[in-house]
Amino acid sequence: MESGAPIVVMIIFGLIGLVVFGLWLWSLIHCVQNRYLTDNNRIVGIVLIVLLGILGSLVYLFLPRESEPQR
Numbered sequence: 001m002e003s004g005a006p007i008v009v010m011i012i013f014g015l016i017g018l019v020v021f022g023l024w025l026w027s028l029i030h031c032v033q034n035r036y037l038t039d040n041n042r043i044v045g046i047v048l049i050v051l052l053g054i055l056g057s058l059v060y061l062f063l064p065r066e067s068e069p070q071r
Helices: 005-033 039-052 054-062
Strands: none
Touching: 005 039, 005 054, 039 054
């Protein structure tokens, strides 16, 4: 009889992948719509998120935030 362990592992990795993709997508959307970023900072953020993937998303999320618009 076959065990269901490979299926459980696939489901767990699938859920982790979905969470990682959601974090990446949320970071990208937040960067594009963030009104507190200057145009240059927005471009750097987008490039960082797209090129570095989840690592770029984590870096973007932990960068210090400004309380006032930079425009």
